[in-house]
Amino acid sequence: MKAILDPGHAVPPGTPPDANRDANRDANRDANRDIRPDATPHTPPGAPPNATGDATPDVQPDAIPHPQPHPQPDAPPGAPPDAPRGAPPGAPPDAQARRDIPPVICYPVDTLPQPDMALYLRARAGATLLASQTVPPRQARTIHVPAGHILRLICTTGPQVGDLNLFNAADLSERFFSGKTRALHGTHVTTGDRLWSCLPYLRPMATIIHDSLDWYGIDAFGGSVHDVIGTRCDPYTHRLLSGDDYHHCCHSNLTRALADATGLPQHVAERHVHDVLNVFMCTGFTRDTGQYFMKASPVRPGDHLDLLAEIDLLAVLSACPGGDCGAEHSSDAARCHALEMQVLAPAPGALDGWTSPPHSPYRIEADGSQYRSTDCA
Numbered sequence: 001m002k003a004i005l006d007p008g009h010a011v012p013p014g015t016p017p018d019a020n021r022d023a024n025r026d027a028n029r030d031a032n033r034d035i036r037p038d039a040t041p042h043t044p045p046g047a048p049p050n051a052t053g054d055a056t057p058d059v060q061p062d063a064i065p066h067p068q069p070h071p072q073p074d075a076p077p078g079a080p081p082d083a084p085r086g087a088p089p090g091a092p093p094d095a096q097a098r099r100d101i102p103p104v105i106c107y108p109v110d111t112l113p114q115p116d117m118a119l120y121l122r123a124r125a126g127a128t129l130l131a132s133q134t135v136p137p138r139q140a141r142t143i144h145v146p147a148g149h150i151l152r153l154i155c156t157t158g159p160q161v162g163d164l165n166l167f168n169a170a171d172l173s174e175r176f177f178s179g180k181t182r183a184l185h186g187t188h189v190t191t192g193d194r195l196w197s198c199l200p201y202l203r204p205m206a207t208i209i210h211d212s213l214d215w216y217g218i219d220a221f222g223g224s225v226h227d228v229i230g231t232r233c234d235p236y237t238h239r240l241l242s243g244d245d246y247h248h249c250c251h252s253n254l255t256r257a258l259a260d261a262t263g264l265p266q267h268v269a270e271r272h273v274h275d276v277l278n279v280f281m282c283t284g285f286t287r288d289t290g291q292y293f294m295k296a297s298p299v300r301p302g303d304h305l306d307l308l309a310e311i312d313l314l315a316v317l318s319a320c321p322g323g324d325c326g327a328e329h330s331s332d333a334a335r336c337h338a339l340e341m342q343v344l345a346p347a348p349g350a351l352d353g354w355t356s357p358p359h360s361p362y363r364i365e366a367d368g369s370q371y372r373s374t375d376c377a
């Protein structure tokens with residue numbers, strides 16, 4: 001979950017000298033005119049000084065933005081006589097009152113079990129390199145990460161986005177659950193957030209213990225890095241939209257790499273490929289149309305994301321054909337770079353007392369009855 005930054009005012013420790021340029025360099029691009037932030041952002045009452053109030057996935061209770069009323073031109077044809085001026089056709093008289101209802105957080109996380117970050121950071125401090133794997137441009141590779149080890153994903157030679165799949169190394173049916181991770185931690189993840197497995201398992205597969213891009217926060221467009229909203233570029237959507245075929249989309253790369261690692265035929269391996277963590281990708285939603293957007297990643301060589309494996313993992317990473325995803329994907333047009341995966345082993349004894357988390361205790365029994373954790377006694 002990312003903090004909201006007002007570029008140029010709130011500069012967190014570790015911010016690179018060109019952070020403000022990177023966060024705002026698209027502001028003058030004509031191509032992005034549809035996703036420019038409001039010229040005069042509204043700051044809601046009670047919001048902290050650096051809150052713009054117009055990009056708040058990480059909502060504080062006293063900083064929830066009040067919906068801005070629609071422009072109020074003359075009532076359109078077809079609007080009921082008592083509808084507010086400017087209300088769209090068919091809007092009820094109390095349309096604005098309904099819009100003004102404040103939101104509530106779907107999944108409050110106060111009761112979410114928290115990782116022992118101090119323990120994890122001590123383990124990271126003494127960790128040593130155990131294995132590494134280079135992911136060539138427009139390809140994917142796999143690596144095994146034993147529970148309690150660290151998976152480091154590194155930008156090595158130039159700005160590059162990676163699409164990550166995670167599996168339980170012993171059971172491909174337990175895989176990363178992008179949607180629930182998003183519901184719990186927000187649209188973009190960073191240090192302290194966890195990557196959850198699918199139902200019926202629902203346990204942390206990995207915990208993010210270091211993110212060298214955590215200074216980025218949420219930019220003036222509402223963009224941030226490491227999203228769990230995009231799915232992965234794939235040849236089916238590309239065919240749908242362009243009529244062309246492209247064979248190095250992340251979906252295809254992940255499929256081939258998983259097939260190579262498991263011995264499964266590609267058409268079987270494909271069924272296991274799932275929505276990804278978009279490592280280093282900078283994305284958001286346009287304010288006016290709610291569309292998913294991307295912009296050039298702020299990642300630079302040396303940046304990395306460290307994940308503590310909570311269970312034995314098979315990680316699959318694709319170096320996206322979109323490169324830094326500043327222009328387009330699903331083609332050979334973008335300049336692409338390799339990525340590096342490393343497995344780091346904590347110093348002996350560093351994680352003494354730590355154990356992998358169990359599956360969710362809830363389940364549906366074979367007879368159709370529901371088992372609940374309260375039934376254990």
Ligand SMILES: [Zn+2]
Pocket residue numbers: 163232233249250251319320321322329
């Ligand atoms: Zn991709």
